[in-house]
Amino acid sequence: MQNTFELSVVIPLLNEKESLTPLHQWIVKALKGKVSSYEVLFVDDGSTDGSWETICTLAKAHPEVKGIRFAKNYGKSQALHAGFEAAQKEFVATLDADLQDSPEELPKMIQTLEDDGLDLISGWKKKRFDSVLFKNLPSKLFNWAARRVSGIRLHDFNCGIKVYRKDVVKNIDVHGEMHRYIPVLAAQQGFHKIGEQIVQHQARQFGQTKFGADRFFKGFLDLITLWFVNRFGKRPMHFFGLWGTIMLFIGFGFTLYLGIDKLYFDTKARLITERPEFYVALTLMLLGSQFFIAGFLGELVLRNARLTHRYNIKATV
Numbered sequence: 186m187q188n189t190f191e192l193s194v195v196i197p198l199l200n201e202k203e204s205l206t207p208l209h210q211w212i213v214k215a216l217k218g219k220v221s222s223y224e225v226l227f228v229d230d231g232s233t234d235g236s237w238e239t240i241c242t243l244a245k246a247h248p249e250v251k252g253i254r255f256a257k258n259y260g261k262s263q264a265l266h267a268g269f270e271a272a273q274k275e276f277v278a279t280l281d282a283d284l285q286d287s288p289e290e291l292p293k294m295i296q297t298l299e300d301d302g303l304d305l306i307s308g309w310k311k312k313r314f315d316s317v318l319f320k321n322l323p324s325k326l327f328n329w330a331a332r333r334v335s336g337i338r339l340h341d342f343n344c345g346i347k348v349y350r351k352d353v354v355k356n357i358d359v360h361g362e363m364h365r366y367i368p369v370l371a372a373q374q375g376f377h378k379i380g381e382q383i384v385q386h387q388a389r390q391f392g393q394t395k396f397g398a399d400r401f402f403k404g405f406l407d408l409i410t411l412w413f414v415n416r417f418g419k420r421p422m423h424f425f426g427l428w429g430t431i432m433l434f435i436g437f438g439f440t441l442y443l444g445i446d447k448l449y450f451d452t453k454a455r456l457i458t459e460r461p462e463f464y465v466a467l468t469l470m471l472l473g474s475q476f477f478i479a480g481f482l483g484e485l486v487l488r489n490a491r492l493t494h495r496y497n498i499k500a501t502v
Contacts, residue, residue, distance in 0.1 A: 190295060191275040192216065192223040193351075195268030197261050198282035200234040208284055209243055209250065215288035225250045227282075228268045231258035237500075244502040252502040262364040269354035277354045281345035290384045294348045297382055304353050304376035307339055307368055308346035308384035330405065334412045335369045339381050342368060346384055352376075362407050421483030429476030436469030 194212060198205070209225060216223050227240045229252065240252040253267050265279065276295055280286045290308065298306045324343070331342045343365045357370045368379050417424040439462050447457055457463050 189221055190299075192220050192291065192295070193268075193272035193274040193277045194223065194225045194288070194291070195228065195265060195272060195277060195279050196226065196282050197228045197230055197264030197268065197279075198232065198236060199230045199258060199261075200232045200236060201282040202232070202234045202236045202239050204282055204284050205236060205239045205243065208280075208282060208288075209247070211284075212280075212288040213247075215291065219292045222274070223249060224272075224274060226268045226271055227252045228264040229254040230261065230264040231255050241502050250502075252500075254500045260362065262359045262361055265364050265367075266359040269357075269359070272351065272354060275351055276348055277351055278348045279345060285387045286346040287385045287387060290346060290382070291348060294346075294382050294384075297380060298348055298350070301380055302378060303380040304378045305347060305349040305368065305371055306380040306382055307341065308344040309339070309341045309381050310344055310386040311340070311383045312386060327405070331366070331369075331408055334408055335366070335372070337368050337372060337379060339368060339379070341381075342366060344384070366407065422480035425476045425480030425483065429473045429480065432469045432473030432476065434473075436466045436473060439463075439466035439469070 196208070205227065212225055225247075227243075227250070229237050229240060237252070237254050240250070240254075244250045244252055251271070253271060255264070255267075268279075269277065276298075278291050278294075280288060286308070294306050294308070297303070324341075328340060328342055332338060347367065349371075353371050353374075353376050356374050356376075357367065359367060359370065363370060372379065413424070443457050443460065443462055443466065
């Protein structure tokens with residue numbers, strides 16, 4: 186493989202002090218002679234175990250090492266976004282800091298990306314060293330749902346090791362918990378050439394995972410959000426207006442029925458408010474009006490506001 190490419194390696198982390206030095210050594214060994222230049226960007230997402238001090242030590246000893254420190258824990262998505270903004274090289278790779286992703290995969294992934302003309306390539310941990318019940322099975326279900334909703338045929342959306350062209354990371358906005366769906370965000374911005382490559386998965390050597398079982402529940406909620414934004418994000422009135430119209434139409438129909446029935450057919454001296462149809466009509470017309478208002482507000486937001494995601498960077502090296 187030719188060593189003419191430049192690479193930025195973005196590594197988000199939270200309380201991974203023991204892993205940082207061996208990870209850096211592993212990256213240096215894996216990239217030696219295979220890149221023309223590279224930088225390693227550690228993004229400390231509010232660690233409290235001395236990880237930042239280790240990053241500072243590495244940065245003083247190795248000019249390719251850079252660090253970004255958040256004042257508090259903002260989440261992996263915000264850490265990746267900050268790393269993407271700081272990345273300067275032709276290609277940008279991401280790795281988890283827990284030594285479960287192998288840096289030796291990066292040159293091969295970049296070569297595949299170049300040969301196939303891809304915008305990004307994602308790793309696939311086909312053989313995992315995680316709990317089958319609490320991680321592997323939920324992960325398979327999660328990835329199946331993500332494939333069905335997004336139409337992107339990846340086996341492992343949440344794999345930490347990925348390689349991008351620089352243009353991709355500069356044109357996507359990773360926020361909230363959307364780091365699981367970066368390929369989907371990229372496709373929404375027009376980067377549809379997405380590939381996948383099987384990568385080695387290592388057992389965790391230090392500490393414990395920072396993600397609990399609730400990440401899959403949150404992931405499914407984020408998936409619904411992505412589906413909605415992808416389909417109706419540019420025209421929210423198409424969703425809210427449709428359902429608002431249906432509700433108003435049905436509510437008006439019940440109201441018309443009650444009025445005609447009261448005038449011509451109801452022989453009992455019942456008040457309209459005593460009939461259940463009245464409350465169905467009232468509820469539907471109120472909900473329909475609120476849906477219309479939500480649609481109009483959504484259109485106004487799209488036209489007059491730009492969503493920004495801010496984070497407080499405490500220090501850089």
